[in-house]
Each structure stands twice: as C-alpha cells, then as structure tokens.
Amino acid sequence: MIRMEQIAFHYPKREALFENLSLHIEKGQWVSIVGPNGAGKSTLAKLINGLLSPAAGQIQVDGLPVTREHVDEVRKKVGYLFQNPDNQFIATTVRDDIAFGLENRAIPREEMLDRIQEVAVELQIADWLDRHPASLSGGQKQRVAIAGLLVLQPDIMIWDEATSMLDERSKQAMMEQLKELHQNRNMTILSVTHDAEEILASERAIVIKNGQVAADMTPLELFEQEELAYECKLMPPFALALSMAMKKKGCRIAPVQDERELVNAIWPS
C-alpha cells in the first residue's frame, strides 16, 4: 500500500509544485496518474520511489517510510520504468543490464543466472541476452527494461510514460504485459500516462492539477467529464467517444471502450 500524507514539494528556485497533497493507493490496484503537462505527475512517482524527497509530509510504501534510512528497502519493493529506455540501460549487453539490479543487491551469481533466465523466458527476450541494448528496437528495449525490474521481484511497478515513445504495435504488446503483471502477480501498478487506452485499462484515475488531487475516479468517469479530460490532454478512443456522443443524443447506450463492444451495444444479439 502507498500512503502519501500532506506532501509539499518544490524544485529549487521554483514555485511549490505540491502543497498538502494526500493520496492512498491500495495493494494490487492499477492506478493511472493523469494531469496537464507540468502538473507534477512524474515528480509524484519519483517521490514514491525516493528519487526525490518532499519538503514536508510523509510517504509510506508497505508501511516503510520513504526516508534516507529506508529508501533502499523501499526501492526493493518499487520498480520504476522510465519514458526513454535508452536512458536507463547501464551495461553493454542485455544480460548484464538485467543483472545490474541483482548485482546492486549482492545476489549470489548462481541465483542471478537463474533469475535472469526465468525472466528472459517470461518476457520472451532470451534470444537477445547477448546483444547490445542499443541494437534493439524501442519496444524491445522497453521489454528489456521491464525484465531489469521484474528480476528484482518488486511488489509495485511505476510506469512513467513508458509507452509514449513506442509505435502502436509495441505499445499494445506493452499493455498486454502490464495486464499480465497485474493479473498474474497481483502487482500494484502506478502508471503516469496520457494514453487513453492505458488509462481505460486501469482501475482508477487520479488527476493531479494545481498541486492537488483534483479528481479521483474511475477512468470512464474521467472521460465522461469532457472538460477535465480535455484539460489533461486526453482524447477518448473512437468507440468511447462515439458511444458517449450517442448517449448525449439520447441513445440508450452505455459508454464502451472498443469497437466490438460498441457494435454489440448498438445491435445486441
């Protein structure tokens, strides 16, 4: 569980980004963090992982305070996937990069090899283990970056606009991966995103605006509040936009997320 209480934060020589922000996320929840550009979504995620420290307030992850003394323990529980995969690789081969986090945690070599093999099979990257990360495509790189996190067996995964630089097919593959992680491992997922499909796949959408939690609702409710969605630079997917427009025109139709559901809603079999 993630608990943030009365958080205040500001970057040096800048105005306060958060004042008195509080937030609770239950274990196993998939939460989307949305908001306008510069609202502090990524900052919020970095505060949870201890990459930034709040000026005031308390943050707890699974009962552990995110402080200098406990930050290593917290990071064992929280995996953080960045936007640009190129900026998160350390080693010159995929295998060594996946091992990086394990080496930092002083895991014995034999266990390291087992865990790398396990995660490589799970994420279907076993064939790339000896390749240089720079030689992979964007989607492949993000998959390797996920492997580098999963091998550490975290309970919470933070995706900081992790799909924003990917092509549509890679993005879909990543979404499937995320769904699997959530379902099979009961992982708590915090996804900082502008992607409508990613938001709709989550269970809860938290809108950060003007340093506060401006809204906390289901993703569908967020898209139904058109003004708020527009402010957050969100565009509903075609099926959802159409079903909402039809509902507005008086059609008895519930908002749906994909084309098949839309067809079934219009022409129930």
Add this chain to the structure above:
Amino acid sequence: MQTRMIMGRYVEGDSWIHRLDPRAKLGAMVLFLVAVILASRGLELSILTAFAVVVLLSSRIPFTRYIRAAKPLWPLMAFMFIFYTLFEHGGDIWLQWGSFRITSEGVLLGLFAAWRMFLLISFTSILTFTTTPIALNLGLESALKPLSIVGVSAQSWTMMITISLRFIPTIFQEAEKLLKAQASRGADYQDLKLMDKAKMVLTLMVPVTVGAFRRAEELVMAMEARGYVLDAPRTSLRTLTWRAADTLFLLLFVIMLSVMIVL
C-alpha cells in the same frame, strides 16, 4: 560514422589471445609500455617491433586493423617527428638555412619518437580488440582494487568506464540523426569542404553535449531506482579465471622486458 572508428573496438574472434584473462593482457600492456619507453636505439626498437608483430599476428585479426588503429594519432606522430627534426641539433648537418638546421640526429630521434608512438598505439590496441568491454572492465576493477588503500574507488572508475562504453553507440546514433536532419534541410555533410565540415561538427557538439547531460541525469535516477549505491558491496554476474596460459603470456613480456634492460 561508427564504423570508421577503429580504435578501442572489440573484434570478435577465438584466438588464444582472445581467451586470455584481461588482467594478464593489462599487465602485459604495462610491461610493453615500459619496454617501449626504455628502447632508445634502432636495434631495441626493431626487436620490440618483431616481438609485437608476432604477438599481433597470433591474434588472428587482420594486421591492417592494427595499423588503422593508430590513424587518429598520425598528426601527433608527424608533430613529434617535425619537433625533433627542427629542435634537435646533434650529429651531422644535412641542411642549413640561417639559424635553421636539420641534422642527422634530429631526424633519427624524430623517426624513433614517431616509431615508438606508432608501435605503442598499434600494439596496445590488441587489448581492446581481443577483450570484450565487460571483461576489460572486470579486469580493470580487479587491477585497480589495491588502490583502495590510497582512497581510489575501483568500483566508481569501472562504473564510469562501463557507462562511457555503453553510451558510445548511443551518442554516435544521436550525432548521426542530427547529421541526417541537417542533410534533409540542405546541409549535406558529404558535399561540404573540409573547413565547412569542421564547422558542422562544431554545430553538432552543442546538441550532442546537451543530450548527453540530459541522459546522464535520467541514467543516475534509473541506477538509483535499481538499487545502485556508490561503493556499496556488490556481487558480479561475470567472474574472471586465471589460467596457466595467462601466466605464460605475462612471463613472455617479462622476458622481453629483461632483454630490453640487458641490451
């Protein structure tokens, strides 16, 4: 752009030198360096060159690659030759024009200096040509460990080297993208004169450097997020094994250095 850069790149292979422990190769390079510094006469340099050629050929890497490895330093070699030729005035005078003199000793010393430099660069390339960056890094970490007594952190140095090696292709890719972007707007690098090419490289420096700093900032966060703490105890996926061949290789260089000293 990447393919033109020969110096410092690993060349895939399976020669006995490829299989040696990187620590043995590092030690051998240090001994060779000392031998090159000690060699001041033609005979000594000839023996060293013959020794180097035999070792280089046994690496089963085309010999021309070693010669090309020294290419970036040709201007420096030329400078050294000219410097000695102009400022060393011993021996027979071959050419005199006012106070300006070219002497036999000046030319000879210039040639020796350039020869030494060429030999050193070409030969030491064997280290990076036959050792993967990871193995080289492990070897360096192991070799630098004793320096912890004087407060030098081997781990920090090797981490710096790892990251540099990791980012070389990325930075080249970024520079290449910028070149292509400029070419698409009519400034094709290939069509330019030498001076304009130099100017264009300068214009690339700013965005590439800014990009590198931005990457570095995010990389630090990514490393911290994955539990990296400077100088904290770590384990390693890769291990090094010292074999009899490594001892023999090192011994070969010890004998070579002894011969140099005796001569």
